Structures are given as C-alpha cells and as structure tokens.
Amino acid sequence: MADERIGVYICHCGTNIAGTVDVEKVAQRIAGLPNVVLAKDYKYMCSEPGQAMIKQDIRDRKLNRVIVASCSPRMHEPTFRKAAQEAGLNPYLVEMANIREQCSWVHMKEPEKATVKAIALVAAAVAKSVFDEPLQMREVPVTPAALVIGGGIAGIQSSLDLADQGFKVHLVEKTPSIGGHMAQLDKTFPTLDCSACILTPKMVDISRHPNISLLAYSEVKAIDGYIGNFKARVLKKPRYVDESKCTGCGLCAEKCPVNVPSEFDLGLGTRKAIYVPFPQAVPLRYTIDRENCLYFKKNICRACEKFCTSGAIDFGQLPAEVELEVGAIIIATGYDLYDAGHKAEYGYGIYRNVINGLEFERLVNASGPTSGKVLRPSDGKAPRSVAFVQCVGSRDKNANLYCSRVCCMASLKQAHQIKEKFPGAEVSIFYIDMRCFGKGYEEFYERVQQEGVRFIRGRVGEILENPDDKNLVLRFEDTLLGEVAEREFDLAVLATGVIPRADTSELQSILKLSRGPDGFFLEAHPKLRPVETNIDGVFLGGAAQGPKDIPDAVAQAGAAASRAAVPLSMGKVELEGIIASVDEDLCSGCRICESVCEYGAIKMKEKSGKQVSSVIEVLCKGCGVCGSACPTKSIKMCHFTDDAILAQVKAVLRD
Amino acid sequence: MKKYAFFLGCIMPLRYPGIEAATRLVMNEFQIDLLEMNGATCCPAPGVLGSFDLENWLVIGARNLSIAEQLGLDITLTCNGCYASLQEASVILNDKERRGRVNALLEKVKRSYGGGTQVKHVVEVLDKDVGSETLKNHITRQLKGLRVAAHYGCHYLKPTKIRAHGSSERPVFLDDLVSLVGAESVPYKDKNICCGAGGGVRSGEPLVALDFTLEKVQNMTAAGVDCIVTPCVFCHLQFDLGQTELRDKGRLKERVPVLYITQLLGLAMGLSPEKLGLYDNSVPPAYLERLGITGGNK
Amino acid sequence: MKDSKANRVPSWNLAKEVMSRGARIYPLEDLNTLYECVQCGTCVGSCPSGRRTALRIRSMIRGIQMGYREEVLDTNDLWSCTTCYTCQERCPRDVRVTEIVKIVRNIAFEEGRAKERHLVVANNFIKTGHTIPLNEEGKKTRVKLGLSPVPPTSLLFPEALAEIQEIMRTDGFYNKVIRDKK
C-alpha cells in the first residue's frame, strides 16, 4: 500500500478548536506519519480559500487521500467531498476527524489532554483512510407524486401548494372530513376572522383540484421504500355509504333514530349514527358509526337505507386497501388537546362549569351545540363572570414543560368574545406570563386590556365547586401584590395545552422518524432544516412538529411543500454510496442479517443450489447492522470494513 | 400468618392507647401478627425533629428501622407522621453513601442498618394483605346510617414521588373503607386540607393549628356528620383534643367525635366500644347511641 | 423601619447553602429545582397556612434565590408551614418547596432561632426518646385496655435511651438543644 498519498488539514475553526487544541503541534505530529505527504493547519478549512487549498494540493501534490480534522461530518462532509470531487478525487476518499464536538468543546478546560486526543483522532482517520476505496453515488428516478398525511390546515396548505406546482398529491385524512382543529374554532386571533369562512374555501379547493386525490376516513398502514420511491399502503375504512352515490343530502341522518355525543362538538352536542361531523365537511359524504348503529348492533332499523334516494347505503362495505407510489411524504397530523382531567385540582370532568378552551370554541360558535350562546353547562344560564386559567398542562414539569404557544392568545380571543356578548360580565385571566409574540398579538392584548378584562398574575392553585349553585371558587395568589385570594366565578375555561397525537408512535414506527423530548416529530435541524426529518424525502408541516398557531402552521406547511418539491422536480435523487455487500461464497444462508435489517434491504436468493443473502442496494441505508451480526463475516460494509475500523482503533491506542 | 414489626411511635401508646388496643384487636382478627420493636423511640417526628436537624432525624429513623431489620420483619404503623419519617428514611437509606454515613454513627452503639426494610401503613396492610373480600367477611355489624367525614391527612399520600400511592388530589381509599362497613362517607368542603397539626405547627403555633382544625370541623359539621374518621393518630389527636381546646376557648360549641380507622373497623367487626377505647377519646362517642350499639359480641 | 429594603445586602450564596445542606439528605438534582421557580404563585394559591397566616411560601423561595438571609431565616412565617406538601405537589417546576422549608428551618435551628415551645419537644425527645411524656393516667388507661402499663420503647428499656443519647451526643444534636435551652 505504498502508493497512498495522504493530505491532512487541521482546522482552527476560529478559536473553537485552536483555542483549546494546539493545532500546530497536531499538524507537526501527523506530518511524521507514514504515507502523509503534507499536514497543514488553517483558520477556516470550510472557507473558499480553505477548499481551494485542498483542491490545489490534490492536483499539485497528487494526493489520493484527504483528511479534514474539523467539526462533525454532519455539516461539512458534503462540502469537502464536493471540493475533492472538483479536483478529480473520488469523494469517498475524504475522511473527517471530529476534533471540535468530540474534542475541543468537551475538553475546554484541559488543553494539553485535548491536544493529545486530537492527535489520536487524526491519526486514526489517517490509518482508516488507507483502507478507503472509491465508491459511487447511485442515482435513482423519482415518482413525481406526494403523500400528505393529515388534512388539517397544514395538510391542506401543503397539498394545495404541491398540486398547484403540477404534482399529484394523495391526501390521507383519518377522520371522515378534512379541516382538523381549525374547523372547530369560531373566530381566529388576532384578526378575529371567522375560522370557517377562511378555511372552507381551501377545503373546497382540495375537493376540486384535479391533482389531488383525497382519501378521507383512511389510515396509512405501512410505508416502504426511500426518497423518490416510497410505497404506501393506505386502509380506507368502510363508511357503509357508497361515496360515489352519496349526494350529502342528509335525509338519512334526519331519519336515523340514534343520537350519540358528537366528537366534533367534544360531546357538548349530539349527532346521529349516520353523520357528517359538521355541515361544511369535505368530502360531504355520510358515514355510519358502526358502534352505535342499530343495524350493526341489533340487526334492526335500516331507516337510512329506506330513505336514501340514491341508494348509497351499503351495509356490506368492506375495508379497502390502496397502494400509493410517491416520491415525497409530508406529515401534517397536528396535535391533540391535553386532558385537563390530569390536573385533578381544577376539577375538569367533575365540575360541570369547568370547560377547556376547545369546548369554549364550540359553545361560542354559531353552528355549535348552543347556536353560539355561551351558556353554563350546569344550568344553561349566561355566565356573569368567567375565569380563564392559563398554562394547564403546559410549562409544567409534571405534565409538559414546553409552552403551548397558542393558549395565551386563544384565551385573549375568548375573553374578548365574552366581553362582546356580555359587556357587563366580569372576565379574569389568570396567567404566569402573557405570551403574545406574533405579528399583531401584543396589539391584540392591549385591545383586550382596554375592554376591561382583568389580568391576574398568578397560576391558579385549585378550584372548588359550590355544591348548591355549581359556581366555582378559584384559589390563587395575586403575585404582584402577594395577596392570597378566593374568588367566585360562574364559568372557568382551562387553557389546556397542546400535546402530540396519541397515535404518534404508530406513525413514527411506520416511517422510522425521530421525536423530540416533547414527543412531537423532530425536525432534522432546529434552525436550518426545520421541515426536514431524519428520513430523506419525509417532511413535517404544522403542529405535528410542535405547538403552532394557524399562521405558523400554514407557513411551515408551505415550507414543507417547497422542500418536498425539490426531489419531485429534480426527477432523480442521489443515494449514498456507502452500502453493504455480500461475499456469496462465504454466506451460509443463516438469514440473521435479514432478520436484523430495519430497512428490509436484505433478501435471500438462490446461488448455485444454496440460499445466499443479497443486498437491495436502493433500500440499504449503510447502517452496518447486518455486517456486525453476520457470524461468517461474509457481509462487508463498504467504507467501514473490519480492517479499516481495527486500524483506526489501533491508531488511537498507539500513544 | 403474616407478621409485622409494630412501630408504636409516641401519640398512640402515650395519649391514645385505645387506638393501640383497637389496632391490635383488629389485626388479630385478620391473623396478622404484630411483633414488638423493643427499645424503639419516636420515629422521629418529621415536622418537628426533622425541622430541627434532618441528619439526626435520619439516623434515629435508621436506628428504628434497624430494630425491625433485626427481627427480619417489615414495619407497620398507625400514624401518617411515623409513616412519613420511616418510609422516607428507608427510601433515603437505599442510597449507599447516605446509609454509610448513618451507619458510621450507629456503629457507636453497635448497630447497623442494611437497607431494604419496608414500611407499611396499617391502611396498606388492610388494603393489600387483608383485602376487601376478607374485610367484608368480617363485618358483622353494618354501621348503616352513620355519616362519616373522612379525613385523609397529608403524609400517607404526599410527597407522591416517594409514597407512590397515586395522585394525592382526590384519594378514595378511606371513603371505600367507610362504605365497606356500611357507613356513608359524606363529601365536605376542603376535604383534602391538612388538620393543622403537622410541621411543628401544633407545638410551635398552636393557635394557627387550631384555626385549621376549626375550619375543617365547621366544614364537616355543615355537611352534617356523626363522626370523623382518620388513618392518622396525629390527625386524630388534633381533631379530638383540638376540638376540646377550641371548646374551652369558646370557639366551638358542638364537638364531632373522632374514630381512628381501626376503631371504626373494630366496631363494624362486632368488637365492644370499651375494648376499642372509644370512651377514652376526649370527645365522647355520641354516635353509638344513634347506632344503637351498647356492647360487643367479642 | 430601621434599615430600608433598598439597601439590604444580599448573601448571594444562600441558595447554595440551602442546597448543599439539604443534599446530605435529599438528592441534589431535586433541590436544584430551587433555581427553577418562576414565581407563578401556585404554591401560595394552594397553601392552607397562607390563607390564615402571613406565610407566602413563594416569597420565601424568592428570598432564598435573592439571598435575603435575615428575612428568610428570622421570620415567624417559617414556622407556620404544616409541611402538608400541597405546594410541592402542585408546583409546575417541581420545586421541592416543603423539603426546602425543612432545610431552612434546620439552618435557623442551628443558629438558635427556634421557638421556646419547640425546644420543649426537643428536650422531651433527648430525655426520653419520645416527644411527649407518659403520665400516670395514661398508664392506667393502658392497663384498662389490656396493654402493658409502659410500652416497650425507650421508656421501658433504659439501654435503648442510652443508645440514642450516645448517638445524639456524637452527631451534635444534644448540644444544639441544651445550648438553646438557656
């Protein structure tokens, strides 16, 4: 192996590395290693001149291996690979040694030891590079279609953005209609436009768009494949109503004798066993709720069938599976509301006049169960005093530490609505901090202050119920005065926080996504890749990534669509060259590799009369699990061969 | 036959022997053997002595635990305060470093504590070892019509992180026991609030402690109850003696009699009020007449 | 007011003092939550003592953070907490409020700031092993109920009493009580 010509570049990263590690000393020591032609240190290797220096050296000094000792490969490996390629060197012959995150930053107080460690890390990279072989990126074609999961405002926005660009979009929504939480809201802060008025046109656009195929009342069951070439299996749940025949006239629901609590109205109102969740539903197709339908329960009734003039009722409908091929996926599954019952001190679910913010939205909504009259659940009377209790289940280490970001503004909006409907009502908001950070939000706060809403800085300790009139007594401290107080209210609205969807882990395991400590889906980088995920080709839109109001959800959904459009419009994607390969002569056909591969990238095949393992290259992510599990050592992980890793280990242990 | 080391503490043996007698009788009915912890002391009181010197509190607690350890038994006890001290001490002493420090002191008196002794409140023994089926089978006298104010006390449930009996906000175990004997657990305002005695407040600020007690008793009376039932000897004292103190100060007219949970159970199991020490409380057991109970068949 | 609040000198390491003292008993990472208090007032809003006394437990936590040593240690309020744990259970930052009360009281006790009435209890304890005495009437009731006249505790076993007294002489508690009991 005498003809390896290695160039080593030690980056100062300003003072990030050089402030701790003696970079000159590292260069000196490394220069003395076998095969090392040159070892240089430089202020910023990633800068133009830094890259130019590498390119120049590759050409002039005939380097055939390049080592960059700098930061984590996450950010700059592509930079240096590209530079090498431009100078005619195979990009896989570039190695990086991470002497920043794994050395200078963590050993800031021990510069001498840090220098010793840096030398070891670079020497290890040098030792490994000798075993590196040129590899090729693989190019694969892209299916120019997208799958959007979740039809709230975020999923709607992403779908429309992609469809308008000419891509085919499959929008999968779990419930019978799209719209999500926004459909349940009455007015929207801070401009107070009616939620349905701005949402419905977009929902209609979805149903009419030639490029969008809407799969409502459906769930994604499995997804295989990789960026550009995903295959999704979607289950269409039976509505027991033929979607192609139902005209949405509603005669069936009129005749249906069964009343059940409406999910859409959070149990505050009722619906029939055959129903649409709300009048503007898209698609406007009825659904039979099998659990409550008399025909399914007792084999009687069939009233809907009798009265349906289009013959759409189909009690024999079966679940149907649809297979979709798409190049990109957007997750827009939104959020669930925190269950305030967990904060037992507030009596939610026990005291009837304690409600949550979303219930308030339904009560104040003209098409809601009370036709827009905000009335006390206990006696149907108009409340003369209303308390808003902030941060229920948010900013709370015993629930969720994060701030839910929408509830301060939502309570301001609702306080305003109370003042509008009942000008004489006493309205108090109990808060820790009022968080009104968006455009026009502080201004809205000021407006609500002017309307006479009382702001009390103190998180409520507990709520008691007066057993006779069901009025509520709030115990709190006015922290600005240091005064302990009890005050009686007719109605208490809990500003319950926003939490990840209950079924987040199912989708997570279908797609192998990461989640943050808050439980929401995790973006690839909190600042620079906010809509990408750890899986190429899968993007995040709306509140699925974390609590968001509508402006933010829409903005992020748009961003997800434009990121997803990149591979779709490129028409092809490049896949990593680092994959596993099988030595078929050594393979004993034990199938252990097949069982450990998370990505289904190993398949058995017949080779001269015996079963041997083979790697499906496009599926292989290069994780290396198969290689370490193989008992006969017949799987080789390119770029991370046993020899290379052992050489690396030896080099680290040498000094 | 299940065996426990019986930790007496201070208030039960020295002020309310009736509770000690009732507990021994009831446990005997359930064939639970209570063995003496000879030479045990105050737990030591978590709110008073713990407030003075936590390290001393821990080492004295460890000494008490070591007595049970020598017997090879887990501990049972009747006071939420003793439970607070010994249960918490046993958790803290699961930590090797802290146990080592305590053992260095215990060594001076030729003792040591190895860790792992479990501390169970009597209500836990009733709930887990005895169980509601057996309890039901032993009830010979349904206390029908008895209106009970259940008072939980603080330290059996809290801090929930180490007690681990679930949420402390709306507990039900005591109400369940009350219904089990045929009596009615009556809801009343601020049911979960402290009796006022803990944290050294009874000894240091007796008037503040009594103010808690008065408010609770008023809330109970407003709901119309015949008696108070507690699972804590210290709460029992604060309600029983405290009401008499309040009466003597002219702040309370009608006192509500108090029963410790094993006294209530004993009554329903047919034991005589005398043996259960019901007449040895400061507030006389007026409810007996209403229930028509004069003696017992055991 | 003699010295105005504006001029008070904070002792910045009070929080550290509280934590390092408490850490001999409680895990330090639990006590560290002292720094996390956001002054939301849930504790005071929940405190049954604060409804009838001047105790504002939130202010005490703040006082510790800010290092107002005298105000924290030398107040009657410190002794009005019944250690009911309601505040600690509901605190959204999981501040170990009640445990901190006890630790602060430990410091106050060591500095001779305990109440005379508390010392009576402490004195009973170091002399008998119990916080309250056994009187003749108590013995009689015990016998009537079929119990031994003296319970089998340090009251019955002098060697047990000697043991705890030895421990308390070694760990210094004995002297703290005797010294204060002028």
Ligand SMILES: Cc1cc2nc3c(=O)[nH]c(=O)nc-3n(C[C@H](O)[C@H](O)[C@H](O)COP(=O)(O)OP(=O)(O)OC[C@H]3O[C@@H](n4cnc5c(N)ncnc54)[C@H](O)[C@@H]3O)c2cc1C
């Ligand atoms: C009380 C309250 C008041 C509010 N008021 C305002 C306001 O005035 N102004 C404002 O800007 N914001 C407001 N918001 C915030 C607003 O609700 C959100 O910003 C918005 O709904 C986020 O949209 P989304 O599409 O991301 O999520 P969602 O609205 O939650 O929609 C997600 C959709 O995905 C579907 N879905 C979920 N899981 C799956 C799955 N596995 N497969 C298929 N489909 C799935 C759901 O059924 C749903 O249709 C308020 C929030 C609350 C709680």
Ligand code: SF4
């Ligand atoms: S068959 Fe079922 S859905 Fe149809 S009307 Fe009867 S109960 Fe309603």
Ligand code: SF4
């Ligand atoms: S938005 Fe307001 S109410 Fe909601 S968690 Fe944040 S601070 Fe609390």
Ligand code: SF4
């Ligand atoms: S409840 Fe906790 S965070 Fe809030 S003021 Fe009290 S100690 Fe601080």
Ligand code: SF4
């Ligand atoms: S533990 Fe003390 S400070 Fe906390 S709520 Fe109870 S009495 Fe108040």
